[in-house]
Amino acid sequence: MSEEVEPGFVRVRLDLSYDGRDFSGWAKQRDGQRTVQGEIEDALRTVTRSPETYELTVAGRTDSGVHARGQVAHVDLPEGAWAEHREKLLRRLAGRLPHDVRVWRVEEAPAGFNARFAAIWRRYAYRVTDHPGGVDPLLRGHVLWHDWTLDVDAMNTAAKALLGEHDFAAYCKRREGATTIRTLQELRWERRPDGILEATVKADAFCHNMVRSLVGAMLFVGDGHRPADWPGKVLAAGVRDSAVHVVRPHGLTLEEVGYPADELLAARAVEARNKRTLPARGGGSAGCC
Numbered sequence: 001m002s003e004e005v006e007p008g009f010v011r012v013r014l015d016l017s018y019d020g021r022d023f024s025g026w027a028k029q030r031d032g033q034r035t036v037q038g039e040i041e042d043a044l045r046t047v048t049r050s051p052e053t054y055e056l057t058v059a060g061r062t063d064s065g066v067h068a069r070g071q072v073a074h075v076d077l078p079e080g081a082w083a084e085h086r087e088k089l090l091r092r093l094a095g096r097l098p099h100d101v102r103v104w105r106v107e108e109a110p111a112g113f114n115a116r117f118a119a120i121w122r123r124y125a126y127r128v129t130d131h132p133g134g135v136d137p138l139l140r141g142h143v144l145w146h147d148w149t150l151d152v153d154a155m156n157t158a159a160k161a162l163l164g165e166h167d168f169a170a171y172c173k174r175r176e177g178a179t180t181i182r183t184l185q186e187l188r189w190e191r192r193p194d195g196i197l198e199a200t201v202k203a204d205a206f207c208h209n210m211v212r213s214l215v216g217a218m219l220f221v222g223d224g225h226r227p228a229d230w231p232g233k234v235l236a237a238g239v240r241d242s243a244v245h246v247v248r249p250h251g252l253t254l255e256e257v258g259y260p261a262d263e264l265l266a267a268r269a270v271e272a273r274n275k276r277t278l279p280a281r282g283g284g285s286a287g288c289c
Helices: 036-047 078-087 089-096 152-160 210-222 230-237 262-273
Strands: 008-016 066-077 101-107 121-130 162-168 181-191 199-205 252-259
Touching: 008 036, 036 066, 036 089, 036 101, 066 078, 066 121, 066 230, 089 101, 121 210, 152 210, 152 230, 181 210, 199 210, 210 230, 210 252
Parallel strands: 066 252
Antiparallel strands: 008 066, 008 101, 121 199, 121 252, 162 181, 181 199
16 A cells, blocks of 8 residues: 555655746646646656656546645655755755746655545635626636636535535546546635635535536626526436536635544545445445545
8 A cells, every 4th residue: 555655765845836827737748748746756856866767646636727726645765865955955946947837845754644545635726706897817727717706605506416425426537447426615705805715615625627617607697697506406317417617727725635643544545445336325436536
């Protein structure tokens, strides 16, 4: 299991952020497109003067164009390399990485830590403006313009039916062998003093396109195109609805990842790998992770 570090290696936790607009997502791709994982792994190889690439494991793979403020990853480094470079690694990475990705903390991870499987929640924010003049040019890479006035109260009413553990197949892009059962812990909207609407979306994990699909449904309620009970009905139907629009990625930011106390990390990682189903009343689905 990947919670067990190979002899002679040290597991290192990295806390990082990036502006996703010029990246083709987090994960390395075969065609050589620019990715966050690729940039950090290249930088690590360079600053540690390693002949090989040490692969990163991340808390949540973000799609092309999605940003992160509180992303977490881990990497297993040889004990010798860690001992030699640990004191200067952060500064050396800052000098090697491009300006649209930063590593803010590098430290030896506690026993049982796995950036992906030990996480107990991920929190995203999606930002939208309904100002008739559009988006502030200085925020255009992080805020979506919605050309209809939005009713925050209606959107929050609609959100209540989506909270809890459900099969979110209606709001996810299916992937072979993967479950769409998730526990949505928080979904709420607020209008900030500057007029920008900010959605807070927190869950134990997210399936592909889930946040952007939920936001798309909420916007349809907020602008009056659908009633407040419509997103809940879509969820209950359990199939993709062509009216659920997957909003553009640039308004989405991974804000924070939560982990349990150190002594619970290994147990959480095992739990997260277990096959997940819903009770019979929910029409559970099989899958892993």
